[in-house]
Amino acid sequence: MTFSSKTRRLFINIAVSTAAAVCLSLWGMTHAEAAPPKELRVGFQKSSVNLTLLKQRKGLEQRLPGVKATWFEFTAGPQMLEALSVGSIDFAMTGDTPPIFAQAAGSNLVYVGAEPAKPDNSAVLVKQDSPVRSIAELKGRKVALQKGSSAHYLTLRALQQGGLQWSDITAVYLAPADARAAFERGSVDAWVIWDPYWAAIEKALSPRVLATSRGLVSNHTFYLAGRTFADKYPDVVHLLFEELTKSDSFVKHNHADAVRIVAESTGLDHATIDTYLTRRPRSPVAYLTQQMSEEQQVIADTFHRQNLIPKPIRVKEVFWQPPQQQAKSN
Secondary structure (H helix, E strand, O other): OOOOHHHHHHHHHHHHHHHHHHHHHHHHHHHOOOOOOOEEEEEEOOOOHHHHHHHHHOHHHHHOOOOEEEEEEOOOHHHHHHHHHOOOOOEEEEOOOHHHHHHHOOOOEEEEEEEOOOOOOEEEEEOOOOOOOOHHHHOOOEEEEOOOOHHHHHHHHHHHHOOOOHHHOEEEEOOHHHHHHHHHHOOOOEEEEEOOHHHHHHHHHOOEEEEEOOOOOOOOEEEEEEHHHHHHOHHHHHHHHHHHHHHHHHHHHOHHHHHHHHHHHHOOOHHHHHHHHHHOOOOOOEOOOHHHHHHHHHHHHHHHHOOOOOOOOOHHHHEOOOHHHHHHHO
């Protein structure tokens, strides 16, 4: 049987179209996201404004019907990432430094997104009657901070700006509540802390500020997940970002209600939370940028040079991208 050239072209076009359709179908089957998890375990802390409001709004329950949202509060980022590392939670929010320490310890977590920088949300504090008037005068003094937290890096940067080495101070590693108690009774000479703890001690004792994070650190808020969770549920990650950004919009348009909700959640008074939210810039949640990766690498390299983490790390290795961005970069 012979075919005209026109008929042969028709068969070829059909074959090509069929092959393309099969390839697209197979690609969709390969890349289709798994059904949502039965439970979504979220870690948060007192500084987690967007997560706190999301919890109160029940945004996850509305967007993911049938998925149980379980919330776990932690005192600070390092404790939260320990839970994430062992699989006790699926999604967490911390400052810039906890992921550095977690990665150096071999945790299988990934950065998935971030809020913009918050350069005015942490400070180095001394009591009003302290003889210490500058960062340089912290030499030989006891400084309270949460190990592996954003306060750890702020302390290091402040010392560098003041012409001091890490070894010039005695670092007293304490969780925020214990650090406040030590600061109030004079067991330490200074306290490096973030909001809303800073706002709380500011209202209670009016401490003097030796330095804030402005000009020293960016203070990004990062969202993290287990690598397996992020790879398996990228649509859930995206949905979380949408809902967290709605929470941020709620703060802007409903400041008084946001103060009330966050105060009730944290157990802190309204004046403290009002100060915190007034200092806090707009904080929508988005995917990660190259600049964030570079800034985090600077933090990691700084800690390694000071022998404060056990090995050098490449932050970019744990900067996760959603499938559509991975496809663009390949």
